[in-house]
Amino acid sequence: MEGASEKAFGALGQFPIIQAAVAILILLGGVYMIFKAYMDKSKGPDPMPQWLMMGPLHDMMEAVHDIAEESRKSNDLLKECRDALLACKSALELIRNESRLR
Amino acid sequence: MTCSLRGILIHFNNRISEVAAACVMLGIGVQIIAAPVPTDYHALDMLLVYISGDMVAAGFILGGAIRMAALIANGHWPKYGPWIRSIGALAGALLWSQMFLSLIVLPAEKLTSLNAPFCLVFTCVELLSVYRALAMRDHYGRGV
Numbered sequence: 123m124e125g126a127s128e129k130a131f132g133a134l135g136q137f138p139i140i141q142a143a144v145a146i147l148i149l150l151g152g153v154y155m156i157f158k159a160y161m162d163k164s165k166g167p168d169p170m171p172q173w174l175m176m177g178p179l180h181d182m183m184e185a186v187h188d189i190a191e192e193s194r195k196s197n198d199l200l201k202e203c204r205d206a207l208l209a210c211k212s213a214l215e216l217i218r219n220e221s222r223l224r
Numbered sequence: 225m226t227c228s229l230r231g232i233l234i235h236f237n238n239r240i241s242e243v244a245a246a247c248v249m250l251g252i253g254v255q256i257i258a259a260p261v262p263t264d265y266h267a268l269d270m271l272l273v274y275i276s277g278d279m280v281a282a283g284f285i286l287g288g289a290i291r292m293a294a295l296i297a298n299g300h301w302p303k304y305g306p307w308i309r310s311i312g313a314l315a316g317a318l319l320w321s322q323m324f325l326s327l328i329v330l331p332a333e334k335l336t337s338l339n340a341p342f343c344l345v346f347t348c349v350e351l352l353s354v355y356r357a358l359a360m361r362d363h364y365g366r367g368v
Contacts, residue, residue: 137270137329138273140325141270141322141325144321144322144325145318145321145322148314148317148318148321148347148351149314149318151317151351152313152314152317152351152354155351155352155354155355155358156310156354156355156358158355158359159310159354159355159356159357159358159359160358160359162359163358163359163360163361177234177237
């Protein structure tokens, strides 16, 4: 029996056995990962890792920055409106005074 | 997904290692087609004992393309997407481990490439990807 197995291993060579062993090891590792993934998932959702929140937080900061920029532009426009209205008021006052003098 | 750098990074998020692995698989497939197998590809020695060079190239391109499709369509195939990614990563781990094995048994004078550490690291990362694709597939309704 030992002689037969020695011959079989000799004919096969050692390397295919190592190769198959590594392949089986990797497959078993993969199957273990699949089972572990299922078991971990059935425990319910994990608390959200902080680094996952960095994207939305960054987006929020960018949105706040955009809103602030828009507000600044609106403020400038309102200032210009006020200046224009003041100019109109002055012009109307001048017209009124002029008409009174006549 | 927008085609800006930021859009691509947001879409792939922390799956970028899987994208890299899929790209490498596609690249290896294309290289084998461009310079067919009698060329000195020692990393494929062990695979070529059992399958032809054309089949190896086809396997790399098919595997890489399917993984890339699953990653691009992320979240739109909630049932099958994570499984495709997971099985793709397992197939990748098998390929990288066989390539690593082919390289480490070479005699020192034939060992002209520096790919062995890459193959080993890719094998480990692919096994982690198998886990991640399935364990975290419900975050935001998509595989993370």
